[in-house]
Amino acid sequence: MSGEWFWLHTPEGRLAMPGTTRPSIHGVPAISSNLVRARGYTRIHDLADGLPDPVPIIWTGFIKADSEAALALAERELRKLINSATAFDRDDxxxxxxQGRSVQFxxxxxxxxxxxxxxxxxxxxVPDPDDEDESEW
Structure with a gap:
């Protein structure tokens, strides 16, 4: 994974996350036993097809600055970048x-x-279980 970057797709363009960013959890998505489930406030989806539910993708990393004040500014900027992202990718x-995100520092x-x-x-x-491309995550 050396040299691999995470990229955010924002209204300002494709922007890189800090180089310390790494995936935190690798796992197979869970299969829902629910036939219907609400997503958001008004959309209801029938999950009787047995496809996996959307499960969170978690990244971790660290940021470093010259001072505590500079760190607070860097945190605000990174939070703004993450909150404006509509999509992300990794190299290749x-x-x-x-549809949602959260960030904690x-x-x-x-x-x-x-x-x-x-x-x-x-x-x-959710990923298509019949898709042979395992690089989606």
Whole structure:
């Protein structure tokens, strides 16, 4: 995975995440036992077909700055970038469109100039289990 970058698709264009960003969880999507499930506020989907539910894709990484104030600014900028993203991709992989996301920053200590972050993405679509391309995630 050395040298592999994560890219966000935003209204400003395709922008790189920090080079420390790595996937946190690799797993097979769960199969829903529910026949119907609500997504959002008004859309209801029939899941009787047995396709996988959208499961979160989680990234982790860290950012470092010259001072605590600079770290706070870097966190705000990264949060703004992540919140404006409509999709993401990794080098040489398919683009994944997202319907939701969250990001948390945790400073290493009080007055720290370094923080770890966790980004949780909710994909808009689930992977096709019949698709032989395993590089989707």
């Amino acid at each position: 992989r398919k683009v994944t469109t997202v 945790v400073p290493d200590s009080d007055g720290s100039n370094r923080a770890t972050f966790t980004v949780t993405w909710i994909p808009l679509n």
